[in-house]
Amino acid sequence: MFEKDDHTIADLIHDETFDMESEEIRKIGYQMVDLLVEYFQDMRTAAILPNKTLKEMSKLIYEPLPQNEQTADQVLDECKKKIMPEMIRIGHPRLLGWILSSGTPIGAFADGVASALNQNVSVSGAGMATAVELLVIDWIKEILGYDPCAAGLLVSGGSLANLTALTVARNVKANFNVRNSGMKQDRSDKNMILYVSEEVHVCVPKAANILGIGTDNIRYVNVDQNFCLDIKDLRKKIVEDQKNGLHPFCVVASAGTVNTGAVDPLESIADICKQYNLWFHVDAAYGGFAALSSRLKPLLCGIERADSIALDPHKWLFIPYEAGCVLVKNSSYMKQTFAVNAEYIHANTSLVSNEDVDFSDYGIQLSRNFRALKIWMSLKQYGVLKYGRLIDQNVNLVQYFSALIDESLDFEIVTKPGLSIVCFRYFPMNLQKMYEESSSVQKERISEYLNVLNRDVVNSMRIDGRTLLSSTILGKKFVLRACVVNYRTTKKDIEMILEILRELGNIADKKFRKMFL
Numbered sequence: 001m002f003e004k005d006d007h008t009i010a011d012l013i014h015d016e017t018f019d020m021e022s023e024e025i026r027k028i029g030y031q032m033v034d035l036l037v038e039y040f041q042d043m044r045t046a047a048i049l050p051n052k053t054l055k056e057m058s059k060l061i062y063e064p065l066p067q068n069e070q071t072a073d074q075v076l077d078e079c080k081k082k083i084m085p086e087m088i089r090i091g092h093p094r095l096l097g098w099i100l101s102s103g104t105p106i107g108a109f110a111d112g113v114a115s116a117l118n119q120n121v122s123v124s125g126a127g128m129a130t131a132v133e134l135l136v137i138d139w140i141k142e143i144l145g146y147d148p149c150a151a152g153l154l155v156s157g158g159s160l161a162n163l164t165a166l167t168v169a170r171n172v173k174a175n176f177n178v179r180n181s182g183m184k185q186d187r188s189d190k191n192m193i194l195y196v197s198e199e200v201h202v203c204v205p206k207a208a209n210i211l212g213i214g215t216d217n218i219r220y221v222n223v224d225q226n227f228c229l230d231i232k233d234l235r236k237k238i239v240e241d242q243k244n245g246l247h248p249f250c251v252v253a254s255a256g257t258v259n260t261g262a263v264d265p266l267e268s269i270a271d272i273c274k275q276y277n278l279w280f281h282v283d284a285a286y287g288g289f290a291a292l293s294s295r296l297k298p299l300l301c302g303i304e305r306a307d308s309i310a311l312d313p314h315k316w317l318f319i320p321y322e323a324g325c326v327l328v329k330n331s332s333y334m335k336q337t338f339a340v341n342a343e344y345i346h347a348n349t350s351l352v353s354n355e356d357v358d359f360s361d362y363g364i365q366l367s368r369n370f371r372a373l374k375i376w377m378s379l380k381q382y383g384v385l386k387y388g389r390l391i392d393q394n395v396n397l398v399q400y401f402s403a404l405i406d407e408s409l410d411f412e413i414v415t416k417p418g419l420s421i422v423c424f425r426y427f428p429m430n431l432q433k434m435y436e437e438s439s440s441v442q443k444e445r446i447s448e449y450l451n452v453l454n455r456d457v458v459n460s461m462r463i464d465g466r467t468l469l470s471s472t473i474l475g476k477k478f479v480l481r482a483c484v485v486n487y488r489t490t491k492k493d494i495e496m497i498l499e500i501l502r503e504l505g506n507i508a509d510k511k512f513r514k515m516f517l
């Protein structure tokens with residue numbers, strides 16, 4: 001390869017390095033801490049959303065691929081001036097949209113430590129990082145009252161947790177060896193059918209698509225008036241599919257739906273799965289850690305019977321992104337599904353014993369970061385009792401919000417609080433009166449107008465910046481949706497949010513009513 005002799009090649013090596021002097025690391029570290037302290041300090045008063053478009057932001061930071069060095073100081077300064085001010089303030093006490101949680105400060109520092117330690121928590125011999133992940137998984141099983149022998153894995157989030165669990169479910173329940181022959185849905189084998197409720201999170205059908213189950217083989221089971229899976233309809237659909245020669249293989253129950261926080265009837269679903277020999281999976285990404293509250297835990301009764309569970313510590317454990325977790329009761333099923341052998345990975349060295357755990361045998365990833373550290377630190381700093389109180393507080397805040405809405409003459413509750421979610425809409429008092437006295441045609445027009453009105457309220461919140469809720473559609477109603485997974489939100493914030501919404505609703509009504517009614 002080289003024409004020059006070895007001596008000349010050695011002369012070409014200048015021992016260049018990316019290393020920084022300890023003093024420089026210390027200096028930059030202190031500056032970073034100051035930056036983070038400022039960020040956390042401003043959380044309550046700063047605007048929730050940046051006021052620039054993506055295009056404007058891209059323009060702000062655009063530069064050609066950097067060719068030459070800059071000091072860490074310069075880079076950090078640019079991050080401070082250009083990037084940090086444009087962040088969406090996830091963790092702001094009046095950001096109640098989607099399911100966005102306020103990450104623990106210690107979790108943020110743990111991520112920094114984990115990156116510095118740069119462990120690859122996968123291959124056998126990852127040692128202490130593996131031990132921490134195993135301990136954290138044991139703690140999560142204990143929180144849920146799940147089988148202590150179950151296997152678990154930390155993943156990026158709920159979507160990956162559901163995908164991982166459903167991969168195991170598919171492989172275990174297939175009447176053929178999926179690993180060898182691939183999916184045979186369009187050949188002689190009976191199609192494998194997956195049952196979910198109409199309210200299931202979209203990541204589940206997405207997982208079914210990835211796994212080759214196919215959208216046509218997903219049965220959307222009706223929900224009852226509380227948006228919980230209707231057991232009768234589930235049984236009916238399973239029996240029908242069996243009669244038609246199909247292969248029902250799995251039911252996904254939700255422990256906390258994303259729209260309304262509904263918890264499906266887990267015990268009854270477990271009974272049905274047992275009767276028809278189906279895999280019982282629970283998507284507990286949002287509601288699973290409600291088990292930390294002794295008041296809420298009974299809602300999750302039956303979760304311990306699940307074959308697998310998907311969880312999101314980056315929701316109600318307040319862990320900074322990304323932190324998901326999947327549990328599978330029969331650990332050998334996980335290994336059967338994912339374990340592969342390669343000499344270059346599984347070196348038989350004296351460092352590796354039979355008791356070693358290789359997390360790449362339990363999921364999709366090979367290289368994995370040290371996610372467990374931020375969960376370990378957060379659980380240790382706050383303890384499960386305080387966690388339970390905070391989760392209760394979130395639920396109480398939403399019930400308080402719901403009571404305030406109920407008392408207000410210009411709002412309407414659409415769904416009662418489910419866990420820490422409430423759905424409602426702005427409905428001006430004189431319009432409510434008009435609605436009651438209207439014909440069915442007029443009622444239809446008013447309903448359409450209410451959708452326009454509430455859509456505008458959501459849009460104005462983005463510009464206003466004092467609060468941000470998301471929205472959803474329930475039946476034909478466009479509704480505002482508040483979800484508190486936030487340890488900063490207070491009673492005062494809730495009162496303020498209602499006032500802001502009233503103000504924005506009023507403005508929208510003045511702007512649009514004449515045009516529409």
Ligand SMILES: Cc1ncc(COP(=O)(O)O)c(C=O)c1O
Pocket residue numbers: 099156157158159160201203254256257258283284285286312324
């Ligand atoms: C019930 C439910 N399942 C799954 C997910 C997906 O989780 P993630 O966004 O962590 O992938 C969510 C996200 O909100 C959810 O609410």
